[in-house]
Amino acid sequence: MIAKVIVDVPTNQTDRPFDYEIPEKFISIIEPGMRVIVPFGPRKIQGFIVSVEEQSELKSLKKIIDVLDITPVLNEELINVGFWLTDKTLCFAISAFQVMLPAALKVKVQKDIVVNAGRENDLPEQIANKFSSGKSLPWDELMNDKEDIALIKQLLKKDIVTVRYNVKDRKQEKTVIFITPAISLEKLREEVKKLDRAKKQQEILQYFIEGGEETTVIQLCDRLGTTRSTIKALVNKQLLIEKEVEVYRDPFQEREFTKSNPLPLTTEQAKVLEPILTSIEDKKHETFLLHGVTGSGKTEVYLQAIDKVLRDGKEAIVLVPEISLTPQMVLRFKGRFGSKVAVFHSGLSQGEKYDEWRKIHRGEVKVVVGARSAVFAPFTNIGIIIIDEEHESSYKQEDNPRYHARDVAIFRGDIHQCPVVLGSATPSLESFARAKKGVYHLLSIAERVNETAMPEVDIVDMREELRQGNRSMFSEALLEKLKDRIAKKQQSVLFLNRRGFSTFVMCRECGFVVECPHCDLSLTYHRKSHAMKCHYCNFEERVSDLCPSCESEHIRFFGTGTQKVEEELAKVLPGARVLRMDVDTTKRKGAHEKILQAFGDQNADILLGTQMIAKGLDFPNVTLVGILAADTMLHLPDFRAAEKTFQLLTQVSGRAGRHKLLGEVVIQSYTPEHYSIQYASKHDYLGFYDAEMQMRYRLGYPPYYFVTLITVSHPNVVKAANVCEKIVSYLNNNLSDKSILLGPVVSPIARIKDRYRYQCMIKYKVESNLVSSLREIVKHYNKDIHNDRLQISIDLNPYMLM
Numbered sequence: 001m002i003a004k005v006i007v008d009v010p011t012n013q014t015d016r017p018f019d020y021e022i023p024e025k026f027i028s029i030i031e032p033g034m035r036v037i038v039p040f041g042p043r044k045i046q047g048f049i050v051s052v053e054e055q056s057e058l059k060s061l062k063k064i065i066d067v068l069d070i071t072p073v074l075n076e077e078l079i080n081v082g083f084w085l086t087d088k089t090l091c092f093a094i095s096a097f098q099v100m101l102p103a104a105l106k107v108k109v110q111k112d113i114v115v116n117a118g119r120e121n122d123l124p125e126q127i128a129n130k131f132s133s134g135k136s137l138p139w140d141e142l143m144n145d146k147e148d149i150a151l152i153k154q155l156l157k158k159d160i161v162t163v164r165y166n167v168k169d170r171k172q173e174k175t176v177i178f179i180t181p182a183i184s185l186e187k188l189r190e191e192v193k194k195l196d197r198a199k200k201q202q203e204i205l206q207y208f209i210e211g212g213e214e215t216t217v218i219q220l221c222d223r224l225g226t227t228r229s230t231i232k233a234l235v236n237k238q239l240l241i242e243k244e245v246e247v248y249r250d251p252f253q254e255r256e257f258t259k260s261n262p263l264p265l266t267t268e269q270a271k272v273l274e275p276i277l278t279s280i281e282d283k284k285h286e287t288f289l290l291h292g293v294t295g296s297g298k299t300e301v302y303l304q305a306i307d308k309v310l311r312d313g314k315e316a317i318v319l320v321p322e323i324s325l326t327p328q329m330v331l332r333f334k335g336r337f338g339s340k341v342a343v344f345h346s347g348l349s350q351g352e353k354y355d356e357w358r359k360i361h362r363g364e365v366k367v368v369v370g371a372r373s374a375v376f377a378p379f380t381n382i383g384i385i386i387i388d389e390e391h392e393s394s395y396k397q398e399d400n401p402r403y404h405a406r407d408v409a410i411f412r413g414d415i416h417q418c419p420v421v422l423g424s425a426t427p428s429l430e431s432f433a434r435a436k437k438g439v440y441h442l443l444s445i446a447e448r449v450n451e452t453a454m455p456e457v458d459i460v461d462m463r464e465e466l467r468q469g470n471r472s473m474f475s476e477a478l479l480e481k482l483k484d485r486i487a488k489k490q491q492s493v494l495f496l497n498r499r500g501f502s503t504f505v506m507c508r509e510c511g512f513v514v515e516c517p518h519c520d521l522s523l524t525y526h527r528k529s530h531a532m533k534c535h536y537c538n539f540e541e542r543v544s545d546l547c548p549s550c551e552s553e554h555i556r557f558f559g560t561g562t563q564k565v566e567e568e569l570a571k572v573l574p575g576a577r578v579l580r581m582d583v584d585t586t587k588r589k590g591a592h593e594k595i596l597q598a599f600g601d602q603n604a605d606i607l608l609g610t611q612m613i614a615k616g617l618d619f620p621n622v623t624l625v626g627i628l629a630a631d632t633m634l635h636l637p638d639f640r641a642a643e644k645t646f647q648l649l650t651q652v653s654g655r656a657g658r659h660k661l662l663g664e665v666v667i668q669s670y671t672p673e674h675y676s677i678q679y680a681s682k683h684d685y686l687g688f689y690d691a692e693m694q695m696r697y698r699l700g701y702p703p704y705y706f707v708t709l710i711t712v713s714h715p716n717v718v719k720a721a722n723v724c725e726k727i728v729s730y731l732n733n734n735l736s737d738k739s740i741l742l743g744p745v746v747s748p749i750a751r752i753k754d755r756y757r758y759q760c761m762i763k764y765k766v767e768s769n770l771v772s773s774l775r776e777i778v779k780h781y782n783k784d785i786h787n788d789r790l791q792i793s794i795d796l797n798p799y800m801l802m
């Protein structure tokens with residue numbers, strides 16, 4: 001018997017299954033989807049079995065060294081998903097398999113160098129002492145010293161030392177020690193009598209004799225006021241035993257969830273739920289686009305669809321953007337489905353993630369709520385996949401494999417013949433276009449629950465404010481309304497868009513902007529440390545007092561951070577209670593939740609924050625939303641800039657007046673006439689859609705064209721430019737005339753971490769040669785990628801165009 005194995009060597013040449021012989025002792029246990037350790041060249045590495053077969057075409061095969069799993073970590077379906085991913089995103093199979101699993105399942109291989117038996121005396125003096133302990137030298141330690149490396153190389157050649165590979169599985173089940181009687185209660189009673197001088201020990205035995213249940217050491221100490229050593233003494237006498245029991249790290253364990261019951265649906269909710277239920281009933285795959293305005297009760301529709309799925313004995317996957325994976329959201333699902341729910345988000349530790357994954361793997365939960373990667377949940381009988389806020393760009397992974405969760409969801413939905421529901425108040429242009437063409441089934445909710453009106457929106461022209469002499473970051477109108485809400489004991493949300501806009505340092509005399517010396521990006525000012533930082537490479541520099549260019553003293557930071565807004569608020573609204581929510585205030589575990597809890601408990605008048613507060617928040621007492629700078633994202637070199645602006649403004653506005661009280665929104669802008677801002681202020685998705693579609697048509701962008709972005713980077717600017725140019729000419733010769741090639745051009749961010757970046761873009765409608773041509777390119781440059789620090793990244797559906 002042989003196994004075909006995808007090995008953990010992410011290179012072009014190794015990106016195919018390798019044949020290995022299955023040793024006799026493993027034949028009965030080995031299955032596809034298990035992780036194994038195999039020899040590869042001189043090394044031992046991890047691999048995934050993708051199939052088991054009778055024989056190989058090759059003659060002499062190496063043997064599988066070890067099997068890491070008792071049950072496969074990837075089921076057959078996920079193995080297929082993995083191969084499909086490699087096709088769709090041009091990634092290595094190994095990367096596709098690894099992305100589907102929790103990080104804890106990635107094996108770590110540690111290397112060390114050992115002295116061969118009998119050769120101890122042949123070690124040169126300068127290195128001999130390093131081998132003192134156990135005659136081995138950890139590889140990592142060696143890597144610190146170039147001279148040592150050269151020396152070791154010689155010793156390897158002379159057979160004096162060998163490199164040893166130790167495989168270490170990172171996964172770790174958490175265990176707890178339970179204490180329980182080692183002998184029958186009958187015998188315990190006899191033993192107690194013999195212990196007459198050890199009162200404490202007697203007490204413990206008495207506890208078990210009286211029917212006390214098995215318990216942890218800590219609990220036992222607590223309960224009986226005893227100590228570990230007393231318990232240990234009884235264990236040593238073989239009267240009690242320690243039992244290791246596996247437990248889950250459950251971040252929500254201690255929490256009580258108030259059970260929620262299905263709400264009677266509004267007419268519109270019922271209308272959209274029905275076709276979804278039919279699809280579940282008929283076991284037929286269909287993709288729905290649920291377009292429902294903010295506050296229209298989409299979540300309740302999801303919950304009731306899932307309810308049906310669970311009653312059918314099936315499983316549900318719910319994806320929400322990381323940023324809105326708030327406790328509020330989790331509560332809604334845990335509240336309805338209790339312990340049947342597993343939760344996946346980036347705040348969990350590696351161990352916690354592994355535990356949540358195991359609950360799914362073992363079939364102990366039926367629903368998973370999570371960010372992007374939850375789309376790979378190892379369920380076997382999926383009844384529905386839901387993607388909330390489907391327009392969010394965080395569903396696209398910006399790293400290999402560059403997959404979009406929406407594509408994976410639809411692929412899996414087809415395999416399981418179940419519905420996929422894409423929900424949003426502001427669907428992506430691509431999805432809405434597909435729905436209009438009938439590829440997706442469009443479902444719409446036009447009214448909010450309770451028919452509360454959409455909030456009224458006031459656009460303030462900040463240029464005009466400046467002309468009137470108002471130099472503050474708050475317009476007259478916004479300030480008045482904030483005061484009004486405080487007086488009425490209602491709450492406000494202030495939103496500061498930080499994406500594509502930061503607090504850079506500029507000289508007011510000559511316009512010099514301080515940039516990172518490695519990345520050609522403006523540095524971001526950090527108030528606390530009075531330093532400037534690069535957000536790409538972490539370069540840090542103190543703010544200088546004089547302009548490095550003209551020596552003027554008028555160099556200072558521009559732009560606004562939430563901290564600055566907070567300080568300003570304290571000046572103009574003394575006494576207002578402000579909660580700030582941004583990356584800085586939410587670093588610590590649970591901080592996010594605490595802030596929202598405090599706001600929900602009315603302990604603050606104003607919630608000030610970044611992107612984090614744009615989505616999913618549902619607070620009845622919020623009647624005012626202020627957007628401080630609406631257009632900061634409009635000027636990015638990105639064809640989705642207008643779409644992103646519209647989505648964000650609509651989502652943030654949607655936080656106001658969601659329940660009984662009417663809401664109001666103030667949008668401050670320097671380009672108030674822009675159509676994305678105008679349509680957002682009117683809550684007019686369809687109007688925006690039409691306008692933006694015309695724009696995309698004119699410029700030849702998605703959804704009219706598909707786009708592929710190739711970025712070439714190298715420390716040498718000439719090399720980067722050359723390679724990019726050659727790629728373009730190769731593509732010119734190999735793609736059809738109908739495809740449009742843009743570039744080579746310098747990337748909008750011309751340099752990152754001392755690597756120069758060039759890019760080209762392919763726009764096409766149908767291009768059968770595309771994937772094979774791209775593979776050819778990677779193959780051609782394979783050597784340079786390995787030996788010459790060349791990087792070529794290919795994104796078949798780019799969301800980041802910088």
Ligand SMILES: Nc1ncnc2c1ncn2[C@@H]1O[C@H](COP(=O)(O)OP(=O)(O)OP(=O)(O)O)[C@@H](O)[C@H]1O
Binds near residue numbers: 263264293294296654
């Ligand atoms: N049928 C119903 N009856 C009464 N209240 C409802 C009903 N459906 C939903 N709600 C409530 O309406 C509020 C808004 O619903 P929900 O948050 O699901 O809206 P949404 O469509 O997801 O909005 P957004 O896109 O802004 O997140 C919630 O407080 C929810 O509990």
Ligand SMILES: [Zn+2]
Binds near residue numbers: 753
């Ligand atoms: Zn940098």
Ligand SMILES: [Zn+2]
Binds near residue numbers: 507549
């Ligand atoms: Zn200057």
